[in-house]
Amino acid sequence: MAYTLIKNGTLIDGNGGETVEDAAVLLNGTVIEAAGKSSEITVPREQVTEVDAGGGYILPGLIDTHVHLMMEIDSLENQLTTPFSYRFYKAVKHMRRTLEAGVTTVRDAAGTDAGVKQAVEDGLVAGPRMQISVNALTTTGGHGDNWQRSGIDTTLHGYPGNPDGICDGVEEVTKTVREVLRAGADIIKVHATGGVMSPTDHPEFTQFSQEELEVMVQEAHYRRGLKVMAHAQGKEGIQNAVRAGIHSIEHGIYIDDETAQLMVDKGTYLVPTLLAPLSVLEKAEADDTVPAYSAQKAREVFEAHKESVARAYRAGVKIAMGTDAGVMAHGTNLRELGLMCDAGMTSMESIVSTTKTAAECMGWGDELSTVEKGKLADVIITRTNPLTDIHSLESNDNIAAVFKDGKLVKDLLNANVSVEV
Ligand SMILES: [Zn+2]
Numbered sequence: 001m002a003y004t005l006i007k008n009g010t011l012i013d014g015n016g017g018e019t020v021e022d023a024a025v026l027l028n029g030t031v032i033e034a035a036g037k038s039s040e041i042t043v044p045r046e047q048v049t050e051v052d053a054g055g056g057y058i059l060p061g062l063i064d065t066h067v068h069l070m071m072e073i074d075s076l077e078n079q080l081t082t083p084f085s086y087r088f089y090k091a092v093k094h095m096r097r098t099l100e101a102g103v104t105t106v107r108d109a110a111g112t113d114a115g116v117k118q119a120v121e122d123g124l125v126a127g128p129r130m131q132i133s134v135n136a137l138t139t140t141g142g143h144g145d146n147w148q149r150s151g152i153d154t155t156l157h158g159y160p161g162n163p164d165g166i167c168d169g170v171e172e173v174t175k176t177v178r179e180v181l182r183a184g185a186d187i188i189k190v191h192a193t194g195g196v197m198s199p200t201d202h203p204e205f206t207q208f209s210q211e212e213l214e215v216m217v218q219e220a221h222y223r224r225g226l227k228v229m230a231h232a233q234g235k236e237g238i239q240n241a242v243r244a245g246i247h248s249i250e251h252g253i254y255i256d257d258e259t260a261q262l263m264v265d266k267g268t269y270l271v272p273t274l275l276a277p278l279s280v281l282e283k284a285e286a287d288d289t290v291p292a293y294s295a296q297k298a299r300e301v302f303e304a305h306k307e308s309v310a311r312a313y314r315a316g317v318k319i320a321m322g323t324d325a326g327v328m329a330h331g332t333n334l335r336e337l338g339l340m341c342d343a344g345m346t347s348m349e350s351i352v353s354t355t356k357t358a359a360e361c362m363g364w365g366d367e368l369s370t371v372e373k374g375k376l377a378d379v380i381i382t383r384t385n386p387l388t389d390i391h392s393l394e395s396n397d398n399i400a401a402v403f404k405d406g407k408l409v410k411d412l413l414n415a416n417v418s419v420e421v
Contacts, residue, residue, distance in 0.1 A: 004027040006381065007050060007052060008038075009023055009055065010057050012059045013372060014355035016348055023058060025058055027377040051415040053413070056384075058379060058381055060375075060379060062102045062104065065321060066250055068108065068325065069130070071326040072329060096127070099126060099128060099402055101396055102393075102396075102399040105378065106131075107229070108132045109231070110189050113162045114132065117130050117184070132186055135162050135163060135164070137176055137177070137190040137216065138191045141200050143193070143195035145166055146198065170212060170215050181219075185226070187226055190216055191208075193205055193232050196277060203251075203300075206234060206240065210243065229247060233251050238254070246268070248268065248269040249271065250322065251305070252270050252312065260314075264317055269357075270319050272322065272343070273322050274340065275336045275339060280298040283328075313345060314344065319353050320357050321340065321354035321357075334354075338390050350390060351386060378403060382398055383398045
């Protein structure tokens with residue numbers, strides 16, 4: 001067995017408790033063997049590779065529960081003229097940048113198919129561990145339907161391994177859920193309301209009936225034991241999704257006190273993606289990539305979104321970190337932690353939201369997300385203390401080393417361990 005000893009760091013283990021100074025973490029292959037005070041770690045006699053954390057901070061590999069690895073915001077012209085298969089090569093770059101940010105696990109909220117996931121699992125390309133939703137279910141004219149009133153339709157209506165997501169009525173919804181599951185989805189994604197980036201709807205529009213949402217939960221959850229995640233921004237759509245038994249609300253722009261309480265009562269997670277509208281606005285100011293209708297909607301929802309997340313936080317809704325990466329550049333994920341702190345969280349709470357709570361949201365709480373004996377060896381080393389400067393995580397230069405499954409996939413420490421690419 002190959003042992004790696006990470007030493008000379010302060011441990012922030014992801015559980016939200018006290019930090020441990022002069023800590024060490026012993027990795028045994030793909031699993032964490034021990035973590036804690038270095039004086040209390042028994043180092044085995046076998047060959048051990050030592051990694052000096054340089055007085056930095058040792059954290060679990062981070063988790064982003066809402067990304068789109070297969071996309072990154074681009075001009076309409078580029079979308080229309082880029083060859084189809086080019087998107088897979090771009091995804092390789094997106095996944096590499098995600099790892100560079102210290103994010104070792106993601107939940108893909110539509111676009112990434114089973115081949116991409118398998119390529120990472122087989123070690124063909126470097127990327128985060130992932131759960132995929134393959135494609136999102138969308139109503140005709142809803143968020144995800146990019147049909148334009150010119151008659152031009154930029155929606156990708158499915159390709160082998162990625163079925164078309166547009167469906168209306170119980171029968172079509174049932175069939176589409178089954179097709180997405182057949183294609184290898186780990187989770188079902190639905191657009192329960194309109195959104196910011198779509199041409200003909202609005203975040204407050206309710207999409208899919210209560211009955212249609214319940215059919216999705218029935219097919220995915222009760223028949224297959226899988227979860228449903230809902231892009232839900234307007235109040236009515238959020239409430240419908242929560243009542244239908246959907247596991248997580250994505251974005252959640254218009255959560256009032258009643259809705260927050262409903263989420264607490266049902267144990268529904270919120271994935272805020274505060275970075276999404278902010279980066280749409282930043283991009284709209286920087287160049288003309290963002291369509292005018294999207295910039296306008298982002299401006300409309302921006303303040304309401306921040307208040308909504310702050311309200312949910314105060315009410316005690318479980319919050320899992322998610323960014324909507326793809327709407328912004330991949331690799332900028334950790335800006336979200338600073339925004340969550342602006343909404344009222346402490347730095348430690350934002351870290352727990354990006355580790356333990358995020359893993360629990362994905363159903364992987366027992367396997368990963370904290371630096372503890374028996375968990376998967378996903379560990380990062382930061383140069384700065386995120387508890388005193390959460391914004392320092394925004395610079396990937398401060399993410400000094402990243403281990404995924406015990407393998408060093410990023411190394412700015414010159415740890416003298418072969419970097420796995
Ligand atoms: Zn999204």
